[in-house]
Every structure is written in structure tokens, then in C-alpha cells.
Amino acid sequence: MHMVATPNRRMQQVLKASMGLTFAYVLATFVFGLRAHSLALISEAGHNLSDLLAIILSYVAVYFQARPANEKKTFGYQRAGVLAAFVNAGTLVVLSIWIALTAIERLHTPVEVQPRLMMGVAAAGVVMNGTIAALLWRFSKDVNIRSVFLHMLGDTLSTAAVIGGGAAILFTGMSWVDPVLSLVIAAMILWSSVGILRETLNILLEGTPRNMQLGAVREAMEGVPGVLDVHDLHVWSLGAQSHALASHVRIDEMPASECSGILTELNGRLHDLFHITHTTIQFETSGCETIHGCSSPPEAEAVGAHGHHHGHSH
Structure with a gap:
């Protein structure tokens, strides 16, 4: 054949x-x-x-x-x-x-x-x-x-x-x-x-991908219903055409089973709008404390670790 x-x-x-x-x-x-x-x-x-x-x-x-x-x-x-x-x-x-x-x-x-x-x-x-x-x-x-x-x-x-x-x-x-x-x-x-x-x-040097604005990525993520805040946002390129994202996302308090819909919508927007193919998203339900060791370019924002939920998309 x-x-x-x-x-x-x-x-x-x-x-x-x-x-x-x-x-x-x-x-x-x-x-x-x-x-x-x-x-x-x-x-x-x-x-x-x-x-x-x-x-x-x-x-x-x-x-x-x-x-x-x-x-x-x-x-x-x-x-x-x-x-x-x-x-x-x-x-x-x-x-x-x-x-x-x-x-x-x-x-x-x-x-x-x-x-x-x-x-x-x-x-x-x-x-x-x-x-x-x-x-x-x-x-x-x-x-x-x-x-x-x-x-x-x-x-x-x-x-x-x-x-x-x-x-x-x-x-x-x-x-x-x-x-x-x-x-x-x-x-x-x-x-x-x-x-x-x-x-x-x-x-x-794991810089933000060419022609991609971090503010636009944050704005698209915060536009998903149920998302209150996006911080500790990092976007970088694995290869020339393969982009990755890691972020903390604060959401309304809800059962863990309902978080999957938000995660699916986030990944869909990131893929369709920015061609981001790999994501690591951590959900939080309250304000964050700097003591937990997060860094948030380019804006300094408080970070925390309550109600964590990780989502991975490949």
C-alpha cells in the first residue's frame, strides 16, 4: 500500500x-x-x-x-x-x-x-x-x-x-x-x-509569543462567565507554532463538578483566539496571598491557593 x-x-x-x-x-x-x-x-x-x-x-x-x-x-x-x-x-x-x-x-x-x-x-x-x-x-x-x-x-x-x-x-x-x-x-x-x-x-528566553498581547489574553479569559479575576498569567512558546499558558483564575464558589464547564470555555477561547495548545490553569475561590509564592507579570497581584483545581489541555 x-x-x-x-x-x-x-x-x-x-x-x-x-x-x-x-x-x-x-x-x-x-x-x-x-x-x-x-x-x-x-x-x-x-x-x-x-x-x-x-x-x-x-x-x-x-x-x-x-x-x-x-x-x-x-x-x-x-x-x-x-x-x-x-x-x-x-x-x-x-x-x-x-x-x-x-x-x-x-x-x-x-x-x-x-x-x-x-x-x-x-x-x-x-x-x-x-x-x-x-x-x-x-x-x-x-x-x-x-x-x-x-x-x-x-x-x-x-x-x-x-x-x-x-x-x-x-x-x-x-x-x-x-x-x-x-x-x-x-x-x-x-x-x-x-x-x-x-x-x-x-x-x-520564554518571552511572550510574537504578535500576542498579554492584556488581550487576560481580557479574553476574564470574559468567560464565572471568572472573576485572572492573575499570575504566563504565556510562552514551546516551539515556533506551539504556545503554552499557565495562570491562576479566581472564580465564583461552586461545586467542583461545575468547574469543568468554565475550564472547557477557557481552553476553547485560548485555542481559537491565540492558538495556545497547552494550558495549566489553577482555579481559586478567594483572594490570594503573596506568601504562596506566585509571580504575576506584568502586573503585581496578590496570589493564593484556596479551592485549587488544575486543568490541562494539549
Whole structure:
């Protein structure tokens, strides 16, 4: 029987194909960059080498993300992809600085380049990088894959710029165009990587998920009938698309059997409005005392532990 590939499996297949194509292009751009004396092409080789490492790292992360939770990793390996994206973005920052410094040096010491060879190799790069970027786009909601997608999209644009630079050098003889293009490429790499660094660092530091307002979450929870107050509220990301919440909720005094309806409504709102898939909610029926050790960002609120009821949603 033919098995339908899962999204995770399809993602792995796309990453494998991307690895093969990128490795071939790294060799081509480096060899022909040396022959053409083109810093822009050699910069592309370095950029694509970082892409290759990024793809390998992302492939490993996708493999680990698919592994189930266990007693030592109770949330599984959901942050493997986030960590891979953080490392990828960090390497891109370093690479962009290296390219910029080399380009500045080349501006002071010009080197004659071979524009026709530049243009030919860059044209092949536009096709290859564009194809890989298109394949990765469908999975780009995952921050791990999005970091690789931005690598490849940046490569597509920068190799297209190399073609334009080669044409400019061919018709005008201005060799300074090559290092200036390298500076543009470096700026593009830096710009694309900083956003990924900020997002992944926020996840690793368990910050509130991007585009989510804690006040809006509290307001939605307090809108459930029977809920008097929401405090000690924490929301964080387990992975790029998986969010968790822990909170104390003060409710009217009622039999424990009636609490399940409130809990169901809370979890439903959190899932539908904020895509929060894991919750730990503690019910209380009276005011809270600070002595019980709760912390309530961003507002300081009293905390207590009377009439506790825990609700978990996965």
C-alpha cells in the first residue's frame, strides 16, 4: 500500500534535495569565483556554504522535533528547530560582517574581474536558489524552515544582483561595482538574519509569543462567565507554532463538578483566539496571598491557593 507522506516527511525530503543542490552550487561559485577574480561570486560561495550548514542543521532539527516526549524531555524536542534557527542566524551575522570587511578592502585595492563568467554562474544560482526557496515557502511557518527560506531568498536576490553587476562591469569597465555589490549582499544577509535572531531569542528566553498581547489574553479569559479575576498569567512558546499558558483564575464558589464547564470555555477561547495548545490553569475561590509564592507579570497581584483545581489541555 502506498503511504501518504506526512508534512514532517515532506519537509525532510525538501531539505535533502536542497542540500544536494546547494553543495553543487557552493563548489561552482567558489571555483569560478577564483577564476573570475570576483569577490561577489566568492561571497556567494561563502553565503551558500552557510546555507548548506543551515540546511543540514535544520534537517537534524526536523528529525529531533519529530521525536516524542519522554521523562527527561517532557515537552519533547520542539525547540530543536528554534535552536537551529538561532545558530543559523548567528552564523549569517558573522558572515555578513566578513563579506563587508573584505569588500571594503577590495575597494581600496581593486582587482580586475571577468564579468561574463560572473554572469553565467550567477544565472545558474538564481535558478537553483529560486527553486529551493519556492520549495521551502510552503513550510515557512516553522521558524526553523523560515530561517533557511530567508537564506535561499536572500541568495536568489543577491545572485540576481551579481548578474546586474557583471553586466555593468562588462559595459563600463568599472570593477568597483563588484565589491559594492558585495556590500549590498552583506547588508541583505544582516537584515534577514536579525529578525530571526530576535524571534528565536525571545522563544528561548520564554518571552511572550510574537504578535500576542498579554492584556488581550487576560481580557479574553476574564470574559468567560464565572471568572472573576485572572492573575499570575504566563504565556510562552514551546516551539515556533506551539504556545503554552499557565495562570491562576479566581472564580465564583461552586461545586467542583461545575468547574469543568468554565475550564472547557477557557481552553476553547485560548485555542481559537491565540492558538495556545497547552494550558495549566489553577482555579481559586478567594483572594490570594503573596506568601504562596506566585509571580504575576506584568502586573503585581496578590496570589493564593484556596479551592485549587488544575486543568490541562494539549
